[in-house]
Every structure is written in structure tokens, then in C-alpha cells.
Amino acid sequence: MQDVAKEAGVSPQTVSRVANGSDAVRPETRMRVEAAMEKLGYRPNYAARALKHGRFQDIGVVMFNLSSFGNSRILDSIATAANDNGYAITVHSIGRGRDRTVQAAVERMKQLPVDGMIIVMEEQLSDFAEFQPPKELPVVLLSESPSRHCPTVDADQYGCSQAVVDYLLAKGHRTVYHIAGPATSRAAQSREQGWRDALSSRGISVPPLYTGDWEADSGYQCGLALAHEADCTAVYAANDQMAYGAMLGLRAAGKRVPEDVSVIGVDDSLAGTIPRLELTTMRMRFDRIGRRAFSMVRDLCEGTDVPTNVKTVIPVELVERDSVRDLNA
Incomplete structure (x- = not known):
């Protein structure tokens, strides 16, 4: 700092003010100090700054x-x-x-x-x-x-599932199947519980649970299996990758999406990645x-x-x- 002060023709206190972003320095003086810093390769000592400011x-x-x-x-x-x-x-x-x-x-x-x-x-x-x-x-x-x-x-992981079930039931679906994330995930647990509670509170029997691992391949395998569930007209997957995989699995098994089975995901992670993206989702901010x-x-x-x-x-x-x-x- 002493070297920068000497090069710029200012006091060390002025150099300190510039280094700390203070507004109490005239623009032309700031430019002169910054030029000296650049010339000499000056870098603030953050350990010393922490000792002085406590952070x-x-x-x-x-x-x-x-x-x-x-x-x-x-x-x-x-x-x-x-x-x-x-x-x-x-x-x-x-x-x-x-x-x-x-x-x-x-x-x-x-x-x-x-x-x-x-x-x-x-x-x-x-x-x-x-x-x-x-x-x-x-x-x-x-x-x-x-x-x-x-x-x-x-x-709002739990509320997300409540909103999904409300949305699909309002569209005329009698029940909603769920592809959950891995059991170790707190988000997956909350989304699953929200789905269960949303159906139960409306007197709807909770259908069999399908579980994936967040990856599209697991969603694809669930989609193949869900195609054989006679009452499955709506699928809620716990993330978009599994939802997109489920769409492909359902179609591979002869089901049309959305004509035969509706699919909705969570997180809006595929926007900008999949061209002409058709997946409805709940966007996590x-x-x-x-x-x-x-x-x-x-x-x-x-x-x-x-x-x-x-x-x-x-x-x-x-x-x-x-x-x-x-x-x-």
C-alpha cells in the first residue's frame, strides 16, 4: 500500500479508501490510484482487512x-x-x-x-x-x-404436490399416479407426502407408487409399467427428467401423451435443452x-x-x- 501511495502521489489512507470502495475519493484520484495498483500488481490483503473490519x-x-x-x-x-x-x-x-x-x-x-x-x-x-x-x-x-x-x-415442496393434484383433478382425471424421487431425498419425500395427502383428503384411493432416481431412464421404465395401469390417465413425476422419460416410456408402450395419459413434472429444468418442449411442469424458483x-x-x-x-x-x-x-x- 505504501508503494501504491508513492506511485500515485497520494497518502496510504487514500489508497485504503480506494481499495475498500469508499465514495470519499475524487474520481480523478481514484483513477490515478487504480492505475498505480494495476502497474504494481497490488492485491488487497483480505486477512488484514478481516482483522480490521471483523469480517x-x-x-x-x-x-x-x-x-x-x-x-x-x-x-x-x-x-x-x-x-x-x-x-x-x-x-x-x-x-x-x-x-x-x-x-x-x-x-x-x-x-x-x-x-x-x-x-x-x-x-x-x-x-x-x-x-x-x-x-x-x-x-x-x-x-x-x-x-x-x-x-x-x-x-414449497409439499404445496407443489397439492397444486399438481388439484390441477389434474380439475381437468377431469379421477386419480393421479406418482413417480417419486429417491427415498434419501427430503424434497422427494415431501412431494410424495403432498401427493398422498391431496388424494386422501378428497376421498380418492392412493394408487401404487412408482419410484425413480431423478434420471430420465428411471422415468422411462416407470412409463413402460404405467402404460399397463388400466385407470392411469394422469402421471405426476417428481422432476422433469423422470417426467420426460415417462412420456417416452408411455409412448413406447403404445400410449399417447396427452390423449391417453397426461404427464406433469417439477422444476422446469428442460427448458432450453429439449426443442419444442411440450412438458407441463411446476417451476421451482x-x-x-x-x-x-x-x-x-x-x-x-x-x-x-x-x-x-x-x-x-x-x-x-x-x-x-x-x-x-x-x-x-
Whole structure:
């Protein structure tokens, strides 16, 4: 910093103001300091900045799976929100094994220069109910279930299924079959329960459950089998990949979609990937989820209270295309 000050002909305090983004510097002085920084290869010392300001301006993000559609979109939105607010992110992936707990993830992040952390709870970890965040490291959970000790945010997984069943029954279908995601997934569990409860509350017997693994091939195999269910006129798959696979499986088995069987998915992950996409779906707003999670942890890091034991719910949106038939028409 002394070298930059000498090169630019200003005080070290002025260099510090420019490095920290202060507005209390004249534009021509800022340009002169930035030119000196560029010439000398100056980089701010973030460890020193953290000692001075008490924060690293970095948020840790813990995930189970970095490649799934929802998680990648959430991570992208967190990173964008962080950048917009002058923060960076540090990403950690939870591996397999006995250390697969919330506390283990927190202990890992406590070793890194982060101010707070977001945990994307794709699975229900064993210590979720009793976990309490350390005072020095605020924690926000992306969780289907609210936490007594941490702010939580997620899409309305349960309500999504309720809306799907309502939509299909309103179209004249007598029942709705479901292709669930893997049993380890909290989202899959909530979507399945919402489907069951929606049918049962209307006095409709719950048909046999089909289970996939989020991949299109598993949906295809379910579609082949569902083609032989005599009363199957509507299929609700827990994500778009399985829904699209189910459409192909149904057609391969001689069924027409939507003339014979209507199909609806969740997440709107195939838009822009499949040309002339006909799949009706429930769009999950992963961008809003990630941004909301970041704003919550940023507020905690900056001393603003955020309520716990209350889940912030991000609504889903129906996207109608051409895979659902109205039997009333």
C-alpha cells in the first residue's frame, strides 16, 4: 500500500479508501490510484482487512451434490447475490461417511475464512433437530423442515404436490399416479407426502407408487409399467427428467401423451435443452431461493436478526405446455 501511495502521489489512507470502495475519493484520484495498483500488481490483503473490519466478506456454501439441476441453479444464484453485495463464496461438498452431519459441515467451515454459511439440506442429517449454530458463525439452512435454531428457506415442496393434484383433478382425471424421487431425498419425500395427502383428503384411493432416481431412464421404465395401469390417465413425476422419460416410456408402450395419459413434472429444468418442449411442469424458483438464503446469512453476519423456527417458503409456478389433456373439454 505504501508503494501504491508513492506511485500515485497520494497518502496510504487514500489508497485504503480506494481499495475498500469508499465514495470519499475524487474520481480523478481514484483513477490515478487504480492505475498505480494495476502497474504494481497490488492485491488487497483480505486477512488484514478481516482483522480490521471483523469480517472476511465470504460466505461458505455446503452442498451434497454440485451437479444436480436445482443445486447448480441455487449455487449460481448465491454466487451472483454474493458478488452483487461485495462478497465471495467458498464451496464445500459433503462426502459419504459417518461425518455426514450438520455439525461436521460447520466444523469444516470454521477452519476457513468465512463469515457465515449456507447448508443446502438435500438429505435430512441425523443431528438436524438438535443442531445449534456457533455464536461466531451464523448458519442458514435450505431445508424442507424448519429449524428451531437456524433460519430456513426452501421451495414449497409439499404445496407443489397439492397444486399438481388439484390441477389434474380439475381437468377431469379421477386419480393421479406418482413417480417419486429417491427415498434419501427430503424434497422427494415431501412431494410424495403432498401427493398422498391431496388424494386422501378428497376421498380418492392412493394408487401404487412408482419410484425413480431423478434420471430420465428411471422415468422411462416407470412409463413402460404405467402404460399397463388400466385407470392411469394422469402421471405426476417428481422432476422433469423422470417426467420426460415417462412420456417416452408411455409412448413406447403404445400410449399417447396427452390423449391417453397426461404427464406433469417439477422444476422446469428442460427448458432450453429439449426443442419444442411440450412438458407441463411446476417451476421451482431456485434463483429466488439462493438469493433469499444469501440475504438471510448476510443480515446475520452484519448484525441483523433473522427469525428462526419459521421457514421462508418460495412459491412454485405452474408452466402449462402440451402434455396435459382436459378431459372436461
